[in-house]
Amino acid sequence: xxxxxxxxMLLATLTAALFAASLAVxxxxxxxxxxxxxxxxxxxxxxxxxxxxxxxxxxxLGLLVGFTLGLAGAVMQGxxxxxxxxxGVVGVSGGAAFGAVLVFYSGLAALSPLILPAGGILAALxxxxxxxxxxxxxxxxxTLILAGVAINSLAGALISLTLNLAPNPYAAMEIxxxxxxxxxxxxxxxxxxxxxxxxxxxxxxLSTARALDALSLGEATARTLGFDLxxxxxxxxxxxxxxxxxxxxxxxxxxxxxLIVPHLVRPLVGxxxxxxxxxxxxxxxxxxxxxxxxxxxIPTRPELQLGVVTAIIGAPFLFSLVWRYRRVER
Amino acid sequence: MTRRxxxxxxxxxxxxxxxLATGAGAPRTAxxxxxxxxxxxxxxxxxxLLRLARPEQIASVTFLSRDPKQSTVADLARDHPVNxxxxxxxxxxxxxxxxxxxxxxxxxxxxxxxxxxxxLELDAPATLPQVEEQIRRLGEALGEPxxxxxxxxxxxxxxxxxxxxxDVARPTAVVFAPNGFTVGAGSLVDxxxxxxxxxxxxxxxxxxxxxHLPLERLLALAPDVLILAATESAPARAYExxxxxxxxxxxxxxxxxxxxxxxxTCAGPEIARALSILRGAAAEARERET
Amino acid sequence: MRIEGTGLTVRIGATSIxxxxxxxxxxxxxxxxxxxxxxxxxxxxxxxxxxxxxxxxTLAYDGAPAARMDGRALARRLAxxxxxxxxxxxxTVDRVVAIGRLPHAGRFxxxxxxxxxxxxxxxxxxxxxxxxxxRTVDTLSGGExxxxxxxxxxxxxxxxxxxxxxxxxxxxxHQIEVMELLAAVVRRGGGVVVVLxxxxxxxxxxxxxxxxxxxxxxxxxxxxxxxxxxxIAAVYGVSVELGSRDGARFVVPWTRLRKADGEG
Numbered sequence: 001x002x003x004x005x006x007x008x009m010l011l012a013t014l015t016a017a018l019f020a021a022s023l024a025v026x027x028x029x030x031x032x033x034x035x036x037x038x039x040x041x042x043x044x045x046x047x048x049x050x051x052x053x054x055x056x057x058x059x060x061l062g063l064l065v066g067f068t069l070g071l072a073g074a075v076m077q078g079x080x081x082x083x084x085x086x087x088g089v090v091g092v093s094g095g096a097a098f099g100a101v102l103v104f105y106s107g108l109a110a111l112s113p114l115i116l117p118a119g120g121i122l123a124a125l126x127x128x129x130x131x132x133x134x135x136x137x138x139x140x141x142x143t144l145i146l147a148g149v150a151i152n153s154l155a156g157a158l159i160s161l162t163l164n165l166a167p168n169p170y171a172a173m174e175i176x177x178x179x180x181x182x183x184x185x186x187x188x189x190x191x192x193x194x195x196x197x198x199x200x201x202x203x204x205x206l207s208t209a210r211a212l213d214a215l216s217l218g219e220a221t222a223r224t225l226g227f228d229l230x231x232x233x234x235x236x237x238x239x240x241x242x243x244x245x246x247x248x249x250x251x252x253x254x255x256x257x258x259l260i261v262p263h264l265v266r267p268l269v270g271x272x273x274x275x276x277x278x279x280x281x282x283x284x285x286x287x288x289x290x291x292x293x294x295x296x297x298i299p300t301r302p303e304l305q306l307g308v309v310t311a312i313i314g315a316p317f318l319f320s321l322v323w324r325y326r327r328v329e330r
Numbered sequence: 331m332t333r334r335x336x337x338x339x340x341x342x343x344x345x346x347x348x349x350l351a352t353g354a355g356a357p358r359t360a361x362x363x364x365x366x367x368x369x370x371x372x373x374x375x376x377x378x379l380l381r382l383a384r385p386e387q388i389a390s391v392t393f394l395s396r397d398p399k400q401s402t403v404a405d406l407a408r409d410h411p412v413n414x415x416x417x418x419x420x421x422x423x424x425x426x427x428x429x430x431x432x433x434x435x436x437x438x439x440x441x442x443x444x445x446x447x448x449x450l451e452l453d454a455p456a457t458l459p460q461v462e463e464q465i466r467r468l469g470e471a472l473g474e475p476x477x478x479x480x481x482x483x484x485x486x487x488x489x490x491x492x493x494x495x496x497d498v499a500r501p502t503a504v505v506f507a508p509n510g511f512t513v514g515a516g517s518l519v520d521x522x523x524x525x526x527x528x529x530x531x532x533x534x535x536x537x538x539x540x541x542h543l544p545l546e547r548l549l550a551l552a553p554d555v556l557i558l559a560a561t562e563s564a565p566a567r568a569y570e571x572x573x574x575x576x577x578x579x580x581x582x583x584x585x586x587x588x589x590x591x592x593x594x595t596c597a598g599p600e601i602a603r604a605l606s607i608l609r610g611a612a613a614e615a616r617e618r619e620t
Numbered sequence: 621m622r623i624e625g626t627g628l629t630v631r632i633g634a635t636s637i638x639x640x641x642x643x644x645x646x647x648x649x650x651x652x653x654x655x656x657x658x659x660x661x662x663x664x665x666x667x668x669x670x671x672x673x674x675x676x677x678t679l680a681y682d683g684a685p686a687a688r689m690d691g692r693a694l695a696r697r698l699a700x701x702x703x704x705x706x707x708x709x710x711x712t713v714d715r716v717v718a719i720g721r722l723p724h725a726g727r728f729x730x731x732x733x734x735x736x737x738x739x740x741x742x743x744x745x746x747x748x749x750x751x752x753x754x755r756t757v758d759t760l761s762g763g764e765x766x767x768x769x770x771x772x773x774x775x776x777x778x779x780x781x782x783x784x785x786x787x788x789x790x791x792x793x794h795q796i797e798v799m800e801l802l803a804a805v806v807r808r809g810g811g812v813v814v815v816l817x818x819x820x821x822x823x824x825x826x827x828x829x830x831x832x833x834x835x836x837x838x839x840x841x842x843x844x845x846x847x848x849x850x851x852i853a854a855v856y857g858v859s860v861e862l863g864s865r866d867g868a869r870f871v872v873p874w875t876r877l878r879k880a881d882g883e884g
Contacts (some may be wrong), residue, residue, distance in 0.1 A: 027544035053576040170568035219703040226695025271709035
């Protein structure tokens with residue numbers, strides 16, 4: 001049996017390998033060696049430019065967004081003690097997308113590059129607060145999923161409404177980006193604008209590790225073990241809002257990553273919610289990078305939305321979870 | 331039974347006679363008089379209509395013609411009622427001629443055709459002769475053949491100007507439109523680019539039927555002229571790729587032209603303006619070469 | 621740590637759960653909280669563990685107001701074995717018990733891993749679950765799981781242990797086993813407050829019984845003094861057969877004296 005440190009090393013290596021693969025895949029042949037060499041020497045050849053301005057920000061964003069989704073999924077599942085919890089399923093991602101859409105198409109986002117992620121973050125915060133208000137203290141699976149369905153439906157409808165009301169004729173067709181996500185043609189400006197909130201969000205989420213371990217024994221026991229659940233909830237809602245809000249604002253909704261990855265990794269960490277966090281983040285990064293590579297290899301033009309690939313893997317996976325759950329609940 | 335049959339026959343006969351008398355159900359033949367209530371269902375048709383017809387002939391143009399970002403006849407359109415391309419809109423004006431595009435407002439056009447309206451459908455011209463022919467055809471339908479010919483001549487003259495450039499010296503060009511689409515061969519844009527003395531690289535690449543050009547391939551093409559074809563009104567993600575930082579750092583340092591697509595979307599005098607802009611870019615590109 | 625509640629009153633809406641309850645517990649004694657369903661036993665235990673704030677009355681830890689104690693400090697001195705003893709994930713037994721050491725953890729890592737390991741070993745030994753160390757909790761029987769959760773509570777090495785109906789779903793063997801474990805905790809110097817339904821086990825193992833009825837303390841004394849036929853009839857509405865064996869009293873409920881709750 002691999003030690004935890006060993007597992008993290010393995011996952012980090014996998015992530016690094018897929019990061020390299022993401023750099024190596026694109027729409028024009030690129031000699032990675034020559035490109036990196038040129039870039040280091042400061043020579044602005046076409047190779048160096050494609051590498052630095054197109055491939056690198058795309059790969060970095062894939063890494064950051066994927067880590068965010070894996071981490072947020074693990075934290076939500078640990079905190080809600082519910083294996084179906086995930087920012088997409090419960091409506092946080094959908095809400096964040098609506099916040100970003102509102103801010104973008106109204107022209108507010110043009111005032112400052114930070115406004116776009118801010119829109120996503122605020123909306124995600126509202127959804128988080130709403131979820132806890134609606135679902136109350138004991139969140140059964142049914143309540144959680146229903147709340148998520150309601151929020152996702154509303155978010156989708158509002159996004160559609162906003163896009164149709166937008167004065168630009170392209171807007172209506174852009175719904176596919178927002179609801180299915182994409183990392184195409186991203187630049188470093190997207191990376192800088194999302195990096196700050198994401199990292200702060202990660203810190204908040206990682207701080208809940210021990211509380212999640214305590215929560216395996218129930219809320220009462222966790223409280224008697226000295227954990228202030230109000231503070232933990234604030235860290236969870238705030239951390240998810242910051243990281244997932246910013247990620248969704250620059251990449252759209254990429255579903256199912258936060259659902260699949262914790263499940264696959266949980267047995268490898270002995271089902272301990274605290275240890276799952278970083279492992280899940282790295283696995284989320286790996287999955288997202290792999291999907292982004294696939295999207296560039298599949299010969300559709302323009303390229304497929306990222307969420308299509310994650311949904312094709314994720315929806316059957318979700319269904320298998322429901323199937324398994326059904327047998328348990330009998 | 332036998333007694334009712336003649337009654338039924340009589341009813342049929344009277345109905346048919348009445349229909350023939352009122353002319354209902356029969357297509358209205360174009361009268362010798364020029365049309366006096368023309369409705370246009372298409373932006374390109376609007377632009378030609380507003381230039382060729384007498385103002386009193388025009389019953390309605392589309393709402394798009396009033397948008398200065400999309401239309402080249404925004405001021406002319408202001409004096410006329412607008413329609414939204416729907417059948418009810420059209421019938422409201424009781425037109426004697428409806429001008430529509432071949433590929434838009436299909437359901438409305440089908441309805442009108444069944445209703446017996448006089449229709450003129452405009453195709454999307456791809457070559458200069460096709461442009462001239464379309465202008466002439468509309469002019470005739472409107473009863474303004476001379477005006478139409480004058481307009482066609484004006485455009486042809488603009489295209490005939492300038493020395494013919496041999497293939498060897500042609501600078502390369504790529505059109506980059508919102509969402510990263512480019513323009514292929516066999517379109518009006520391609521014709522204009524060629525007439526300007528440029529080589530349209532978008533026509534030479536294997537880009538699939540949608541003509542989507544990924545940024546990486548744009549860089550690899552290293553064009554001498556980069557034509558950014560967009561008019562940015564309200565925000566849209568479609569424009570983001572046109573603002574990617576990499577476009578301002580292209581190693582081939584192309585001449586960058588920003589051109590509003592409304593100049594070359596439709597057959598009309600504005601294509602001559604697009605042509606002159608591109609000619610200027612071509613000249614600049616040739617200068618940089620030397 | 622001495623836990624002392626005075627005049628504790630808890631209301632939910634218009635319903636009174638606890639009214640003016642005075643109760644105390646400290647290391648060295650095994651206190652049993654008994655009473656009919658709905659008497660407020662679990663609520664009282666929650667209040668003593670500072671999981672619930674009373675509408676009136678005071679709670680003191682070692683003489684100082686309970687609210688003033690830092691949460692983590694309290695967690696090191698008071699451990700609770702909650703009623704709904706579920707474990708969400710299929711964790712191994714040793715990991716479940718290790719959770720009991722969380723109140724002692726430092727900022728980023730365990731502050732004394734050696735002591736933690738020893739405490740976990742001791743707790744598992746005391747609860748008799750050493751042999752189960754590598755098993756996952758979802759494969760355990762009810763009795764085994766209760767002992768594992770008890771080991772978790774013991775791993776905290778707190779002065780006071782509060783347990784809410786720990787033996788309710790167990791067979792007689794395991795019921796006696798758990799009560800013996802709790803008695804051992806007291807012998808080692810801890811204090812235990814346990815909510816019980818079984819009057820015989822309460823009589824046999826507890827040093828003191830607090831009898832609650834409809835939110836009020838009806839009796840607070842030794843089992844012999846509290847468990848009389850008249851008092852049991854008045855509070856529980858049943859007639860009982862009392863006896864003793866090996867110096868301990870046993871109580872066997874016999875017939876119902878009231879037709880329905882609330883009468884008599």
